Amino acid sequence: MLDGKKVLFSGMQATGNLTLGNYLGALKNWVSIADDYETFYSVVDMHSITIRQDPAELRRRARTLLTLYIAAGLDPEKNCIYYQSHVSGHAELAWILNCFTYMGELNRMTQFKDKAAKHADNINAGLFTYPVLMAADILLYQADVVPVGIDQMQHLEITRDIAQRFNAIYGDVFTIPEVYLGKVGAKIMSLQDPARKMSKSDENPNGSIYLMDDPDTVIRKFKRAVTDSEACVRYCDEQPGIHNLIDIYCACTGRTPEETEKEFDGKGYGDFKMAVGEAVVGVLKPLQERFADLQKNKDYLDGIIKANAEKAQYVSNKTLRKVQKKIGFPERVR
Numbered sequence: 273m274l275d276g277k278k279v280l281f282s283g284m285q286a287t288g289n290l291t292l293g294n295y296l297g298a299l300k301n302w303v304s305i306a307d308d309y310e311t312f313y314s315v316v317d318m319h320s321i322t323i324r325q326d327p328a329e330l331r332r333r334a335r336t337l338l339t340l341y342i343a344a345g346l347d348p349e350k351n352c353i354y355y356q357s358h359v360s361g362h363a364e365l366a367w368i369l370n371c372f373t374y375m376g377e378l379n380r381m382t383q384f385k386d387k388a389a390k391h392a393d394n395i396n397a398g399l400f401t402y403p404v405l406m407a408a409d410i411l412l413y414q415a416d417v418v419p420v421g422i423d424q425m426q427h428l429e430i431t432r433d434i435a436q437r438f439n440a441i442y443g444d445v446f447t448i449p450e451v452y453l454g455k456v457g458a459k460i461m462s463l464q465d466p467a468r469k470m471s472k473s474d475e476n477p478n479g480s481i482y483l484m485d486d487p488d489t490v491i492r493k494f495k496r497a498v499t500d501s502e503a504c505v506r507y508c509d510e511q512p513g514i515h516n517l518i519d520i521y522c523a524c525t526g527r528t529p530e531e532t533e534k535e536f537d538g539k540g541y542g543d544f545k546m547a548v549g550e551a552v553v554g555v556l557k558p559l560q561e562r563f564a565d566l567q568k569n570k571d572y573l574d575g576i577i578k579a580n581a582e583k584a585q586y587v588s589n590k591t592l593r594k595v596q597k598k599i600g601f602p603e604r605v606r
């Protein structure tokens with residue numbers, strides 16, 4: 273609890289260009305629940321360096337992501353939007369928690385196995401202890417809820433295990449966080465391969481709609497979207513491409529799948545794809561305009577970044593000092 277509200281923490285990596293999937297599956301959700309919680313939304317740039325990054329590119333993307341949080345509708349005066357690397361407690365608590373995490377536990381992480389296979393030439397210790405840094409992110413703010421996708425569930429579970437282990441030894445230091453899974457149906461798949469999640473790291477750019485895609489590009493990608501030969505807009509598992517397009521349409525318009533089936537009853541895929549494309553443009557355009565305005569306003573953004581980092585530092589230090597005391601580090605002379 274902070275100021276009488278439950279605490280929510282979440283973070284996103286600034287690797288790759290954000291897609292419509294990230295927006296509809298995560299960011300939009302964050303915005304809709306933000307008012308109910310005391311929120312911390314971090315751009316987790318420290319996690320990004322577990323994979324080799326180009327420095328200028330990392331910096332640019334981190335700023336883009338932070339700006340997008342705001343453009344998507346998170347008021348930075350009410351939501352603590354900040355860079356993970358600006359708050360020293362993340363690294364400090366991560367080190368301590370490393371000493372309460374077992375090799376065997378980390379060895380079981382499926383994301384580590386996947387990433388290690390993908391980056392066989394750079395299996396560094398940071399990649400291995402990535403979930404511990406994530407635990408530190410969450411526990412530093414005493415978060416009650418953590419909205420994440422299914423792929424991060426295992427990391428949430430290890431976070432809870434580490435927190436419970438620590439609490440069992442030292443008393444109630446950490447709040448045990450709950451996962452907050454978004455609404456079902458918000459999982460957006462690739463337009464080129466509806467069996468795969470729409471991803472920022474897809475090699476085929478036609479599979480993903482990027483948040484910065486202009487209207488023509490959006491429409492073109494929807495026209496090319498993979499469907500089937502049923503020629504009928506129906507919401508069923510046998511038509512995964514159409515299923516995905518209906519999900520996107522519903523997420524953008526607020527309609528239900530049944531309403532959508534009725535609306536396009538007797539119409540061809542061409543009409544339907546066009547309508548989905550236009551619905552997406554309708555969502556992206558205002559977001560892109562707000563983004564452009566914010567980007568022009570450098571001083572405003574810099575001010576937000578500074579003030580929120582200070583707030584995050586202040587809140588997280590409370591937890592950090594408590595932890596340091598519990599484990600026996602010497603007290604600081606004031």
Ligand code: TRP
Nearest residue numbers: 281282283284285316406409420
């Ligand atoms: N690992 C998360 C991802 O890749 C990002 C992340 C880092 C995160 N720290 C977090 C998410 C803390 C929620 C809470 O999606």
